[in-house]
Amino acid sequence: MTAVDRAQLILDEVADRVLSELPKGAVLFDAHTHLGDDIDGSRSRPEDMLAMFDRYGITGSFAFCLDEPDRIPAFTAANDRTLAYAREHPERIFPFVRLDLQERPVEEATRALDLGARGIKLHPRAQGFSLGDERLGAVFALAVERDVPILIHGGRGLPPIGDHLAALVDRYSDARLIIAHAGIADLGGLAGHFAHVPGVFFDTSLWSVVDLIDLMRQVAPQQILFATDYPYGRMPNSLLLALRAARLSRFGEEEMRGMLGTTALAILNREPLPALTAPRGADTLTLPLPLARIHQYISTATPILWMRLPDRAMGLGLALNAAHEANVDGVPDADLIRRALSVAAEIWDGLAAIEDPAELDHTARYARILCHICDILAVTTTAD
Missing domain, CATH: 3.20.20.140 (Metal-dependent hydrolases)
Known part of the structure; x- marks a missing residue:
């Protein structure tokens, strides 16, 4: 099974999870x-x-x-x-x-x-x-x-x-x-x-x-x-x-x-709009430090991912290392974050060997999507 195949399995898992929510x-x-x-x-x-x-x-x-x-x-x-x-x-x-x-x-x-x-x-x-x-x-x-x-x-x-x-x-x-x-x-x-x-x-x-x-x-x-x-x-x-x-x-x-x-x-449909209520969100965002580190490193890697360049700053690698640290154990969604970042890193490492522009864009998109999912989970997983 290729890394792209494994990426699709993770996306299917996330899809089922989000639909259940x-x-x-x-x-x-x-x-x-x-x-x-x-x-x-x-x-x-x-x-x-x-x-x-x-x-x-x-x-x-x-x-x-x-x-x-x-x-x-x-x-x-x-x-x-x-x-x-x-x-x-x-x-x-x-x-x-x-x-x-x-x-x-x-x-x-x-x-x-x-x-x-x-x-x-x-x-x-x-x-x-x-x-x-x-x-x-x-x-x-x-x-x-x-x-x-x-x-x-x-x-x-x-x-x-x-x-x-x-x-x-x-x-x-x-x-x-x-x-x-x-x-x-x-x-x-x-x-x-x-x-x-x-x-x-x-x-x-x-x-x-x-x-x-x-x-x-x-x-x-x-x-x-x-x-x-x-x-x-x-x-x-x-x-x-x-x-x-x-x-x-x-x-x-x-x-x-x-x-x-x-x-x-x-x-x-030009129907009456709902009455407006007070905002619901808090003024602060509190994250466990391991998840904050993952978010920081994914943010570092994101521009490189979009430009399909080598990860010379090692943002993706550092995010993966942080996800594998023992102090992430027990955090909701930690296992999903680990698996998704691992597949994203494998895909990114293989991009240099792809010569066809269409295939390169298609493959790189999986890495971006997986990293984006991990960033969303890292910032919001405490909501569970």
């Missing part, structure tokens, strides 16, 4: 997915995404195109493909129109909404605009007029965006806004502006479980939406991250069900 009666809905081809080489097709959904019981998703090679003019061709995918799967794919402020954004949004789009996607980093851009006002006005949500990139690659976004929400108070990637570009600023603001939400599509826990201590549980960012975010990681962070933040069962899908479905 779902609250009773939970309906899963993914608030952030992509379909298409990105200029960075990423690729996503409905059949692959829906196969993942079937494995985990995800009923559907908000979906929009990637930063496509044929995005000029106005993302028209890419938006049309998203609409076509949605027509093929009308009960599972709910299309958003992606806009470029440089190219007739209101006209393209109106065209796509008339053809069945259910929301608007904005990506200020990829499309190179500021949240202070005056043209955003017309987009927000259209979203309010047509009663559709706006999902906006709030992750890496941006300056602080809270003040500009707050000005837009103040001006268009009926807007429903989903800030992607937990708003990590300006987490404190965004949470400070929007905690307990009805109609403003944050999705869970991010890498760092620590960031998500920090967000959950600042905003209402009803403002959090489960999301993967597929094809960038994968399962079971995305679901494990959201569930474990919410458990650690002391979400109740109804709050968990809302995060996992019912709130997003209310947004989609």
